Amino acid sequence: MKAAVPAFGGKAAHYSLLARTEGLPVRKAFAIPAFYYVQFMEENGFFARVDALLADPTFKEKPEVRDARLKELRAEMKKAPVNAELQALLKAKLAADYPGLSMRFRTSTNSEDLEGFPCAGCYESHTGDPSDWEDVLEAIRKTWASVWLFRTFEEREYNSIPHKSVVMALLVHHNFPDEEANGVALTANPFDPSGLQPGFYVNVQAGGDAEVVHPPPGITSDQFIYEFHQPGLPLTYLSHSNLVGAGQTVLTSAQVFELGKALALIHERFSPAYGPRAGHTGWYAMDVEFKFDGEPGEPPRLSVKQARPHPGRGR
Known part of the structure; x- marks a missing residue:
């Protein structure tokens, strides 16, 4: 799995393992390799543009200049042509496997969802409707351009990650337009690092526009500890x-x-990659995103969106 990260990014690599886990509900998906992001950047001269920015003393020294120049770069990326061969392959794939469905193009870089550097919220995913092909191209370009968001650039700078070493694959699946619930969960109890009171931590909100992790002022969500492995399955709401x-x-x-x-x-x-079965000791958890979604007239069912190692795991 880890060997796939350079080509497909952390999110898609982890998703591939989720998809191959018997009994785990995930949406059918595929990945657009990071090769096509590199191709896009090279064909449109954007790597040369980045080189010039990184060599500019004013860009290095002044945050307001970095913010403005990165915004200009993203604006140009959102208008640049996408390789015709990639477009042909993608059109054929969507027509064959996802006819009539709108698609979510999710970020999957080689510098997110990783052990020690989750970078959650660093990048931005977008939705495109194949019935309007320009809408698909816009979604792809906007997602690729999020590599160069100001906040993301600053996060990499703080963590000494070379900016041009970051490449973005895309994880693609039918989007969730009207989910009934969305949430995040940890597969261990964050309030009990000793492991003496194991449980799952869950933060879940009813479907709509309210975010789970950063809700609008005054909005609260269901948060609870679920002692799934204990007799009676105790549930404690926070x-x-x-x-x-x-x-x-x-x-x-x-x-x-x-x-x-x-x-x-x-x-x-x-666990064989990040937990006890890999020889690690101490607190270990996976950080999981999920939805409950159902077609009209059907009960909402669980769908796991992603899983990444939680950065607070002990060693």
């Missing part, structure tokens, strides 16, 4: 969503159990 009715919860008991089974599978599946 907070409740104010977007559902009083006394209600975002997830039903059956959905919480479905999520617990998935988190247990993920925790064990990635």
